Amino acid sequence: MEASQSPTVDRQIRNPESNANSIASVGPLWPTVDGPLGLSEADAVTYARRFYKFGFALLPWLWAVNCFYFWPVLRHRRSFPQIRRYVLGSAIGLTAFTILLCSWALTFAIGGESLFGTSWNQLVMYNLADKWGLTGWD
Numbered sequence: 001m002e003a004s005q006s007p008t009v010d011r012q013i014r015n016p017e018s019n020a021n022s023i024a025s026v027g028p029l030w031p032t033v034d035g036p037l038g039l040s041e042a043d044a045v046t047y048a049r050r051f052y053k054f055g056f057a058l059l060p061w062l063w064a065v066n067c068f069y070f071w072p073v074l075r076h077r078r079s080f081p082q083i084r085r086y087v088l089g090s091a092i093g094l095t096a097f098t099i100l101l102c103s104w105a106l107t108f109a110i111g112g113e114s115l116f117g118t119s120w121n122q123l124v125m126y127n128l129a130d131k132w133g134l135t136g137w138d
Contacts, residue, residue, distance in 0.1 A: 031073050031080045041080065044070070048086040055090060060097040063090035 032038030039047060051066035070087040073080045113120040129135050 031083050032069055033071050041083070044080070045082050045086075048073075048083045048090075052086040052090050052093075055093055060094055063094040063097070066090040067094060 030036060030038055031041060031044040038044070048066060048070055051062045051069075055063040055066070066087055067074060067090050070083060073083045074087045074091060077084075107115070108123075116123060
């Protein structure tokens with residue numbers, strides 16, 4: 001049975017990444033999730049850079065859009081190196097922002113008045129309407 005296999009077939013079975021026609025070994029053909037309908041590589045670099053930089057302007061949702069739209073670049077390490085640094089930076093920024101936002105929200109939700117003491121009433125937003133007389137339930 002083994003004598004009937006050719007040497008090239010035997011090599012491809014032992015090392016599947018040696019197959020030049022394998023798409024998985026080459027990486028993605030397009031930098032965006034919408035494939036051939038998406039951007040060219042030059043336009044993709046421009047958009048990835050813009051999303052990355054505008055994310056620092058307190059718009060971290062653009063980092064999330066950047067990570068989603070350029071998911072093939074983020075998933076494959078060796079594909080599109082010019083785009084990858086912006087997408088990877090966006091992923092790191094989004095992760096850091098998410099950790100900070102969740103820790104801030106959990107600090108106020110779990111800690112509350114027991115953590116902040118009497119200054120808690122000045123920190124919470126739902127007391128502002130009562131303080132300024134905006135409720136109208138007098």
